Amino acid sequence: MKNKFVNLSIIIVSLMPVMIWLAMESLSLRFSGVSAILTSIGQLTGLVGMALFSVNLLLINRFKFLDRWFGGLGRMYIDHHRLGGIALILLLIHPVALAVRFIPSSIEVAASFFIPESGNIAKSAGIIGLALMAMLLYFTFYYRPRYELWKLSHRFLGLAFFFGGLHVFFVASDVSRSLWLRSYMLGLIVLAIASIIYRLYQTFVVRKIHPYVVKSVNRPSDQMTELVLEPKSAPMAYKAGQYAFLSFAGIVLPKESHPFSMTSAPSDPLSFVIKDLGDLTSRVHELSPGNEVAVEGPYGQFSYQNFKNKRQIWIAGGVGMTPFLSMLRALGKDEGYQIDFYYCIKNMGEAVFIEEIQRLGDEKGVKVVAFCSDEKGRIDADAIRSMSEGFAGADFLLCGPLGMMSGLRRQLIKAGIKKSKIHSEEFSL
Amino acid sequence: MKKAVGISLFIFWTFVVAIVASGLTMRYSGKSTGSQQTPAQDAANNLPAGTKLDLALVSKHASKDDCWMIVGNKVYDVTGSISKHPGGAALIIKYCGKDGTQAFATKDIGPGEDHSSRAYDMLKEYYIGDVGQVFGGTSASPATSTKPAVSEQAPSQPVVAPTGVTLNMAEISKHNTAKDCWMVIGGNVYSLAGSISAHPGGADTIIRYCGKDGTAGFATKDKTPGRDHSGNAYDMLKPYYIGKLNQVLSSTPKPSSTSPAQPSVPATPPAPMSAGNITLTAAEVAKHTTAADCWMIIGGKVYSLSSYLSAHPGGASIIVRYCGQDGTTAFATKGSPGGSNHSSGASADLANYLIGTVGQTLPASQINASINQSASTPPASGESEEEDDD
Numbered sequence: 001m002k003n004k005f006v007n008l009s010i011i012i013v014s015l016m017p018v019m020i021w022l023a024m025e026s027l028s029l030r031f032s033g034v035s036a037i038l039t040s041i042g043q044l045t046g047l048v049g050m051a052l053f054s055v056n057l058l059l060i061n062r063f064k065f066l067d068r069w070f071g072g073l074g075r076m077y078i079d080h081h082r083l084g085g086i087a088l089i090l091l092l093i094h095p096v097a098l099a100v101r102f103i104p105s106s107i108e109v110a111a112s113f114f115i116p117e118s119g120n121i122a123k124s125a126g127i128i129g130l131a132l133m134a135m136l137l138y139f140t141f142y143y144r145p146r147y148e149l150w151k152l153s154h155r156f157l158g159l160a161f162f163f164g165g166l167h168v169f170f171v172a173s174d175v176s177r178s179l180w181l182r183s184y185m186l187g188l189i190v191l192a193i194a195s196i197i198y199r200l201y202q203t204f205v206v207r208k209i210h211p212y213v214v215k216s217v218n219r220p221s222d223q224m225t226e227l228v229l230e231p232k233s234a235p236m237a238y239k240a241g242q243y244a245f246l247s248f249a250g251i252v253l254p255k256e257s258h259p260f261s262m263t264s265a266p267s268d269p270l271s272f273v274i275k276d277l278g279d280l281t282s283r284v285h286e287l288s289p290g291n292e293v294a295v296e297g298p299y300g301q302f303s304y305q306n307f308k309n310k311r312q313i314w315i316a317g318g319v320g321m322t323p324f325l326s327m328l329r330a331l332g333k334d335e336g337y338q339i340d341f342y343y344c345i346k347n348m349g350e351a352v353f354i355e356e357i358q359r360l361g362d363e364k365g366v367k368v369v370a371f372c373s374d375e376k377g378r379i380d381a382d383a384i385r386s387m388s389e390g391f392a393g394a395d396f397l398l399c400g401p402l403g404m405m406s407g408l409r410r411q412l413i414k415a416g417i418k419k420s421k422i423h424s425e426e427f428s429l
Numbered sequence: 430m431k432k433a434v435g436i437s438l439f440i441f442w443t444f445v446v447a448i449v450a451s452g453l454t455m456r457y458s459g460k461s462t463g464s465q466q467t468p469a470q471d472a473a474n475n476l477p478a479g480t481k482l483d484l485a486l487v488s489k490h491a492s493k494d495d496c497w498m499i500v501g502n503k504v505y506d507v508t509g510s511i512s513k514h515p516g517g518a519a520l521i522i523k524y525c526g527k528d529g530t531q532a533f534a535t536k537d538i539g540p541g542e543d544h545s546s547r548a549y550d551m552l553k554e555y556y557i558g559d560v561g562q563v564f565g566g567t568s569a570s571p572a573t574s575t576k577p578a579v580s581e582q583a584p585s586q587p588v589v590a591p592t593g594v595t596l597n598m599a600e601i602s603k604h605n606t607a608k609d610c611w612m613v614i615g616g617n618v619y620s621l622a623g624s625i626s627a628h629p630g631g632a633d634t635i636i637r638y639c640g641k642d643g644t645a646g647f648a649t650k651d652k653t654p655g656r657d658h659s660g661n662a663y664d665m666l667k668p669y670y671i672g673k674l675n676q677v678l679s680s681t682p683k684p685s686s687t688s689p690a691q692p693s694v695p696a697t698p699p700a701p702m703s704a705g706n707i708t709l710t711a712a713e714v715a716k717h718t719t720a721a722d723c724w725m726i727i728g729g730k731v732y733s734l735s736s737y738l739s740a741h742p743g744g745a746s747i748i749v750r751y752c753g754q755d756g757t758t759a760f761a762t763k764g765s766p767g768g769s770n771h772s773s774g775a776s777a778d779l780a781n782y783l784i785g786t787v788g789q790t791l792p793a794s795q796i797n798a799s800i801n802q803s804a805s806t807p808p809a810s811g812e813s814e815e816e817d818d819d
Contacts, residue, residue, distance in 0.1 A: 029519075036517045085430045092441040099448065105513035109547055111452020114445050119652070134438060141434045172542050 002071035013055055017047035020181045035101050042098035043174055049090030056083045057192035060199050067299045074426035088137050122171035129163030147279050148254050158196045165189045210236040210295045214287050220352040225285040229270045229293055236295055238266055240330035241323040244297030261322040265330035275319035302425040309395040313388055314341045317400020328360045340367045340388045347374040381411035398424040482562045491526025499528040501607045501626045505555040530607040534636055546631035595677045605640025613642040619669040677716055708790040718753030726755040732782040733800045
């Protein structure tokens with residue numbers, strides 16, 4: 001579960017420049033006329049935009065403490081995505097507001113805001129950095145190319161940030177006149193650069209990686225691949241419901257790393273079930289025994305053991321069943337849990353491992369409900385309430401497509417379930 | 430989020446393309462400020478005849494609806510600029526009726542940031558005239574047009590160097606503002622206030638070195654690695670020349686030129702010295718270092734050579750180079766190492782310009798008389814000739 005203070009901390013850190021800025025001069029002067037207002041807007045968007053960009057770069061490393069604070073790295077990446085978008089919008093406004101001031105007196109000067117000038121480092125760096133940022137983020141928010149390409153292009157945002165940092169360092173403005181503001185902004189920038197360097201180090205140098213090899217590759221359905229792996233040295237220890245980043249040696253498949261939930265119980269051979277969803281995942285079945293797999297993890301706060309409440313309602317959508325499969329396999333017979341497991345698919349043809357799941361359910365006293373939307377329509381809170389006793393006192397674990405989860409979450413809240421009792425694992429942005 | 434980002438990106442790029450396109454179009458369609466008189470000048474020409482453009486007059490136009498300001502020795506009617514000012518109206522209004530030079534050069538913030546050269550250009554639209562200019566009547570157009578001529582522009586105010594002052598760095602550093610700007614360039618001291626507004630490189634680049642040694646700045650146009658000014662530009666320094674670094678200024682207030690290009694070396698003798706006795710020491714000789722007032726020691730004797738300069742077959746500048754100094758060796762070598770001596774005729778000619786022997790103490794009046802005498806004596810052309818004119 002996401003730590004309450006994380007959001008607040010992000011807001012405070014990003015808005016601190018505004019506080020310092022306000023203390024520098026009286027408000028009446030800052031907003032004394034159209035020109036002054038535009039100047040202030042320009043300055044504030046620049047400051048907050050750059051602060052957000054810096055903070056965002058702190059949310060790119062797979063630290064265990066970040067995993068804990070955000071209630072799973074998945075949430076950290078979601079925040080990273082959102083903060084990135086906000087930072088971009090603010091930074092786009094920044095030069096426009098400043099340039100517009102000159103339109104009444106000289107369009108040429110307004111235009112010169114966007115034309116790099118040799119000898120003017122601040123201006124040129126700012127223009128290059130922002131142009132780079134805008135162009136690269138087009139590939140994030142609009143047209144996403146092949147994952148490898150997208151990831152590479154995304155890395156260049158570090159360069160855009162560096163130019164932004166140069167701009168902040170050299171520009172003659174409030175940030176150069178106030179030692180407080182300057183120290184704060186440059187401090188954030190330095191931290192962000194340190195984070196980038198660490199990330200590069202992690203990517204290209206070292207990784208807390210558990211080396212494994214493929215033991216077997218199975219196809220439980222034509223859209224799913226099951227990988228069973230064997231450790232080359234010490235096996236990775238994890239809790240049922242957690243996930244790890246898998247990367248393949250680049251011989252059969254490209255060398256990218258993606259997160260997948262473990263489907264095995266921690267005491268069993270490490271296994272994953274991967275749905276055909278994209279460039280890499282559609283080709284996972286091409287692996288063969290002996291291929292190397294680097295397993296980085298474990299990550300994730302989504303485990304039935306993390307919640308004190310033993311009355312739990314698990315709701316899985318499609319491939320979202322994977323963490324639950326692990327949990328079901330790991331569950332002891334007499335641990336006192338009262339669990340209702342709703343496995344939601346379009347139809348029975350899509351369900352995988354359904355016999356094992358029903359068998360385990362019988363063995364361990366878990367009520368398993370295979371809910372097919374083709375038959376019964378989409379699952380909703382009312383249906384669950386009618387099928388589960390003690391609905392009101394349960395903790396809800398959700399894992400599945402984003403739309404399904406957010407819809408269900410809303411319905412559950414409407415049905416009176418407290419937000420703190422609804423837990424979800426995000427697979428994608 | 431995706432929508433918001435998309436809309437922002439679209440608006441941003443549209444704006445940038447539009448503004449850059451218009452900006453470039455305007456720059457290349459030759460939209461210049463033109464050389465006609467500005468509306469401000471037109472209005473100013475209607476002032477009663479004999480009106481002098483000074484601070485007193487400017488201070489009468491001190492409101493936001495009628496705002497005159499002095500910037501760099503020029504007077505502007507900036508009323509129309511107030512609403513367009515990117516820095517806001519208040520900052521201009523603050524200086525209505527006053528001298529805003531410093532404020533303009535610092536954007537009125539400490540430590541300050543100068544306006545762009547584009548901003549200095551834009552001032553032209555508001556130009557009325559120079560400080561000190563007299564208006565009204567028929568010949569009302571100011572001496573300097575809206576596009577100040579860059580070539581051979583004499584300073585609108587004559588360079589007045591105070592007398593008896595030593596041109597050392599301490600003194601020079603006292604003249605460090607746009608209105609009173611002394612600068613050392615190549616060992617010479619110039620008073621550049623009158624050049625600032627016409628400087629093609631902008632006022633700020635000069636003001637930066639007011640009161641300082643600007644030799645390196647001038648030789649690099651203040652950039653690294655930089656480019657030197659043209660020979661033309663070096664020539665243009667001459668009208669602003671006060672004296673040599675560390676020179677003790679003579680009693681002559683008139684600015685003199687060290688340039689041989691000057692068509693006429695002033696023939697008027699230097700103003701009479703103070704009454705009393707004068708001892709002909711090297712220090713005394715060193716006070717007379719200009720073409721208009723040139724003393725030189727040759728072979729232990731002191732000569733006043735200013736009236737000879739134009740007749741010198743070797744040209745005036747080679748003599749001027751040694752004004753105020755001991756030119757014995759130079760005379761013996763015609764100024765080139767290993768060079769030949771002057772003819773005996775030339776040496777005899779020298780006698781016409783004799784003031785006295787080094788170390789001799791003479792009444793000032795007598796010195797004046799000898800100088801006047803040599804001035805009225807037509808220079809001999811290689812023949813020894815002496816005229817008795819006592």
